[in-house]
Amino acid sequence: MAQEISSTTVLAHQLSRWFGARSAVLELNLELKKGEVLGFLGPNGAGKTTTMRMLTGNLAPSAGSISICGIDLLDQPKAAKQLIGYLPEDPPLYHELNVDEYLALAARLHRVAKPELKNNMEQAKQRCGLNEVSKQLIGSLSRGYQQRVGLAQAIIHNPEVVILDEPTVGLDPIQMREIRTLIRELGGAHSVILSTHILPEVESVCDRVIIMHQGKGVYSGSINALREMREGHSLQLGLRNPPQTAQLQMPGVIAVEKIADTLFTIQFNPDADPSEALVKAAAAQGWELYQINRQRANLEDVFVQLTQQE
Amino acid sequence: MVFTLANKELKSLFAAPLAWLILAIVQLLLAWIFLSRLDTFLSLQPQLVQLTQPPGVTEMVLAPLFGSAAVLIMMAVPLLSMRLIAEERRNQTMPLLLSAPLSMTEIVIGKFVGLMLFLAALIGLSALMAFSLYTGSALDVGLLAGNLLGLLLLSACFAALGLYISCLTSYPVLAAVGTLGALLGFWVMDVAAGTPESLLHWFSLLKHFESFNRGLIDSADLAFFLLFTLAFLALAIRRLDADRLRG
Numbered sequence: 322m323a324q325e326i327s328s329t330t331v332l333a334h335q336l337s338r339w340f341g342a343r344s345a346v347l348e349l350n351l352e353l354k355k356g357e358v359l360g361f362l363g364p365n366g367a368g369k370t371t372t373m374r375m376l377t378g379n380l381a382p383s384a385g386s387i388s389i390c391g392i393d394l395l396d397q398p399k400a401a402k403q404l405i406g407y408l409p410e411d412p413p414l415y416h417e418l419n420v421d422e423y424l425a426l427a428a429r430l431h432r433v434a435k436p437e438l439k440n441n442m443e444q445a446k447q448r449c450g451l452n453e454v455s456k457q458l459i460g461s462l463s464r465g466y467q468q469r470v471g472l473a474q475a476i477i478h479n480p481e482v483v484i485l486d487e488p489t490v491g492l493d494p495i496q497m498r499e500i501r502t503l504i505r506e507l508g509g510a511h512s513v514i515l516s517t518h519i520l521p522e523v524e525s526v527c528d529r530v531i532i533m534h535q536g537k538g539v540y541s542g543s544i545n546a547l548r549e550m551r552e553g554h555s556l557q558l559g560l561r562n563p564p565q566t567a568q569l570q571m572p573g574v575i576a577v578e579k580i581a582d583t584l585f586t587i588q589f590n591p592d593a594d595p596s597e598a599l600v601k602a603a604a605a606q607g608w609e610l611y612q613i614n615r616q617r618a619n620l621e622d623v624f625v626q627l628t629q630q631e
Numbered sequence: 632m633v634f635t636l637a638n639k640e641l642k643s644l645f646a647a648p649l650a651w652l653i654l655a656i657v658q659l660l661l662a663w664i665f666l667s668r669l670d671t672f673l674s675l676q677p678q679l680v681q682l683t684q685p686p687g688v689t690e691m692v693l694a695p696l697f698g699s700a701a702v703l704i705m706m707a708v709p710l711l712s713m714r715l716i717a718e719e720r721r722n723q724t725m726p727l728l729l730s731a732p733l734s735m736t737e738i739v740i741g742k743f744v745g746l747m748l749f750l751a752a753l754i755g756l757s758a759l760m761a762f763s764l765y766t767g768s769a770l771d772v773g774l775l776a777g778n779l780l781g782l783l784l785l786s787a788c789f790a791a792l793g794l795y796i797s798c799l800t801s802y803p804v805l806a807a808v809g810t811l812g813a814l815l816g817f818w819v820m821d822v823a824a825g826t827p828e829s830l831l832h833w834f835s836l837l838k839h840f841e842s843f844n845r846g847l848i849d850s851a852d853l854a855f856f857l858l859f860t861l862a863f864l865a866l867a868i869r870r871l872d873a874d875r876l877r878g
Binding site: 378 | 632635636639642643646647722723724725726727728729730731732733734875876
């Protein structure tokens with residue numbers, strides 16, 4: 322039991338936040354284990370940022386409780402905040418300071434003791450690839466480097482939980498990949514929560530995902546379950562010499578829909594994939610098959626699917 | 632923790648030319664006033680000597696100098712205090728402070744101390760100017776100390792008010808205009824009050840400074856300055872707390 326308590330780093334229960342009469346987050350529950358990377362996925366305005374601001378003590382929740390490693394964030398904010406590193410959507414950088422000055426300030430604010438200060442700074446700079454810009458003013462750095470400084474600030478005090486709000490927004494593909502690798506690394510020793518609206522990002526770095534829609538958690542589960550959901554159970558079939566629709570009703574096929582003269586969408590039973598039978602039939606009967614592909618539901622479809630279930 | 636923040640505040644102040652410019656301009660104006668006062672004093676000295684209790688150089692030169700310094704500081708504080716919170720909001724840097732293990736009180740006091748250290752340096756420079764007279768004359772150390780203490784307390788009031796107004800907005804310029812308006816209001820109040828027994832005199836900051844300026848340390852004035860400062864610091868803390876609650 323004691324083991325179980327210590328391995329849970331973030332626990333939020335029935336978290337709600339209203340702005341006037343509008344609810345930004347409604348009765349959200351979440352639990353994060355040590356070493357896990359949790360993704361918050363959702364369209365803009367789904368309540369991801371509001372949730373993160375509450376988890377980091379930047380915003381008081383209207384209802385619900387948050388505990389960080391067993392310490393209640395609302396009762397003992399200082400002790401709990403000590404365990405959190407936060408990178409908001411706009412990195413909170415002082416453009417008039419240089420990287421070293423800024424990181425030293427961030428470390429001191431998080432009560433890193435003097436003897437460890439240098440070591441922590443070196444480590445954070447090393448991890449975020451900031452060594453060559455140590456003495457540069459933050460205002461003169463590129464967007465990608467500024468994002469890295471923001472990230473370094475979030476991990477400078479070796480927090481148990483790192484919370485990153487859209488960490489790859491505005492970066493080029495190479496920088497995105499570097500940041501993702503870094504997040505994966507962080508997942509080993511820290512717990513990480515990151516928000517994004519990019520599905521592949523969640524797939525590449527997260528262990529678990531929470532999908533938010535209009536302030537509610539509409540899906541919470543492992544990344545594999547989400548992948549299956551995305552897989553979908555429909556085929557797109559292109560035939561230059563199409564037969565009657567009825568002839569496509571193979572075993573396992575649930576519905577056939579003609580979307581153009583030569584294109585069909587075929588819904589099928591997940592236990593009986595009719596692809597092979599369709600290809601054989603097309604060859605045997607001269608339907609002139611030119612296209613067959615499994616349709617992957619895109620993010621939008623997953624959302625629609627999930628929000629309709631609610 | 633408070634000093635970490637105060638230190639950062641000073642660093643940011645001196646990273647911009649504004650702080651240097653303010654120091655230079657205030658020093659230049661004070662030096663001008665100082666020299667012209669000194670000139671007058673020297674030309675009057677032969678006549679003053681004939682009086683039974685002649686006013687000294689401290690009373691004739693330094694007290695008016697510090698009186699002018701009070702007005703100059705009043706003009707300078709809005710420009711320095713405007714950025715304290717408003718600029719953090721504007722640059723989206725508030726989350727760094729809010730997610731660090733700091734209480735709102737520590738944030739507000741840290742910012743306040745940072746600004747006060749700057750103002751203390753400003754006052755220190757004008758004190759150095761006063762001490763330069765020490766080479767040629769005896770100074771009334773009590774009067775000098777009273778003036779410096781009064782100036783420091785007065786600046787604390789200005790800074791606390793400026794800090795509070797900076798908490799109300801995310802536009803530094805608005806904060807500056809608001810603070811300047813409020814400070815001038817507290818000044819004009821005294822002139823507008825009319826009758827000497829009017830209650831409005833009580834709220835005029837410069838009126839309370841006048842007794843310090845004469846070398847009189849009145850506990851009522853002391854208490855007024857301290858209460859004024861604490862009240863606006865408390866309001867600033869409340870205001871930031873409300874932000875967290877209201878979002």
